[in-house]
Amino acid sequence: MPRMLDVSDAVRAEIGDEEADRLLAGENAPGSYDCTSCRTPGDSEQERTSTVLFVGEETAVLAFAHASCLPSQVVQVTEEQLQGAVRSISGDAHGSGGRPEKAVPEQAVLGVTSGLVLISGELHPALVVEPTAPIVRPGATGTGDDFLPLLIEQGFMPVTELGSVPPVLHGWSVLLAVGQLHAVLQPGAGGQPVAWWQAHQPLQVTEGWRAAANKLQQVLMFAAPVGSIGRQPREDLLRDALDKAAANGKLVAAALPLAGT
Numbered sequence: 423m424p425r426m427l428d429v430s431d432a433v434r435a436e437i438g439d440e441e442a443d444r445l446l447a448g449e450n451a452p453g454s455y456d457c458t459s460c461r462t463p464g465d466s467e468q469e470r471t472s473t474v475l476f477v478g479e480e481t482a483v484l485a486f487a488h489a490s491c492l493p494s495q496v497v498q499v500t501e502e503q504l505q506g507a508v509r510s511i512s513g514d515a516h517g518s519g520g521r522p523e524k525a526v527p528e529q530a531v532l533g534v535t536s537g538l539v540l541i542s543g544e545l546h547p548a549l550v551v552e553p554t555a556p557i558v559r560p561g562a563t564g565t566g567d568d569f570l571p572l573l574i575e576q577g578f579m580p581v582t583e584l585g586s587v588p589p590v591l592h593g594w595s596v597l598l599a600v601g602q603l604h605a606v607l608q609p610g611a612g613g614q615p616v617a618w619w620q621a622h623q624p625l626q627v628t629e630g631w632r633a634a635a636n637k638l639q640q641v642l643m644f645a646a647p648v649g650s651i652g653r654q655p656r657e658d659l660l661r662d663a664l665d666k667a668a669a670n671g672k673l674v675a676a677a678l679p680l681a682g683t
Contacts, residue, residue: 426466426467426468426469426470426471427445427446427466427470427471427472427473428470428471428472428473428489428493428494429442429445429446429473429494430472430473430493430494430495430496432475432494432495432496433473433474433475433494433495433496436475436477436482436496437475437482437484445473448466453465453466453467454466455471455486457486457487457488457491458474458485458486458487458492458531462488464486464487464488466486469488469489470488470489470490471486471487471488471489472486472487472488472489472491472492472493472494472495473485473486473494474486474487474492474494474495474496474497474622475495475496475497476497477496477497477498478498492622493623495622495623497622531553531554531555532551532552532553532554532619533551533552533553533554533653534549534550534551534603534606534619534621534625535549535550535552535651535653535654535660536548536549536550536603536625536627536628536631537550537631537657537660537661538628538630538631538634538657539584539642539644539657539660539661539664540661541584541585541586541587541642542585542586542587545630545634546587546634546638546641546642547627547631547632547634547635547638547641547642548641548642548643548644549596549603549606549641549642549643549644550643550644550645550646550651550660550664551606551619551643551644551645551646552645552646552647552648552650552651552652553569553647553648554648555648556569556647556648557569557572557647557648559571559572567647567648569645569647569648570645570646570647570672570674573645573674574674576591576594576608577591577594577676578591578643578645578674578675578676579674579675579676580671580673580674581644581668581673581674581675582668582669582671583665583668583669584661584664584665584668587642587677588642588675588676588677589676589677590640590676590677590678590679591676591677591678592679593608593609593615594606594607594608594609594618594643594676594678594679595607595615595678595679595680595681596635596640596641596643596678596679596680596681597681598627598632598635598680598681599624600624601627601632602624602625602626602627603621603624603625603626603627604620604621604624604625605617605618605619605620605621606618606619606620606643606678607681615681635680636680638680639679639680640677640678640679640680641677641678641680642675642676642677642678643675643676643677643678644664644673644674644675645673645674645675646664646667646672646673646674647672650663650667650670650672650673651663651664651667
């Protein structure tokens with residue numbers, strides 16, 4: 423049965439017409455899948471589904487997403503990220519036999535929410551980062567979650583309450599261009615910044631958020647393990663979730679300088 427798949431011209435150019443046509447005919451596409459964006463189940467027989475191709479220097483991984491979450495596109499990632507994603511994939515990826523080219527790259531997905539957070543009577547622009555799956559230290563064989571320890575090693579500070587602004591983490595920055603959020607940058611080799619997180623497509627932020635970021639020239643970044651914050655539809659609910667994560671010892675933070683406008 424033909425699948426309700428969207429294969430963009432960019433994805434078709436990478437995988438070739440023959441493979442693209444097989445996908446559209448339903449030969450190689452999974453029926454059910456976990457969306458690479460929101461991580462909830464999808465069904466390419468029942469709803470529009472995007473093909474998303476993650477491309478490293480030497481490897482490519484084809485994933486699937488609800489069309490309402492992501493358009494079909496090619497996403498450039500580092501080879502290290504992609505290899506880590508392939509290693510993290512279990513062998514029961516919806517009947518694909520564990521073939522990495524058809525599995526969903528866990529490591530590639532960090533949920534990022536923007537919002538204004540009130541601290542000491544002033545509104546601060548904030549980004550809240552929560553992975554959609556546990557983050558395991560590169561090379562580790564266990565199944566624990568090393569997301570916060572890895573960030574603490576980079577200079578982020580544990581937060582037990584949101585009573586004061588966290589210290590500035592020099593070398594990191596938030597890239598805002600043409601009023602949209604593009605990336606969180608970290609120091610790279612040779613001092614050149616590299617993307618720690620990059621938006622699949624630039625994220626819209628509110629006028630208030632952008633004005634606060636331009637005024638303060640920095641953005642607060644909060645990070646929590648999977649399942650700690652969730653997708654909160656309002657800023658007051660987001661703040662409640664942050665307070666709860668902090669009280670439970672599951673929150674780290676830093677102030678990142680603003681790059682761009």
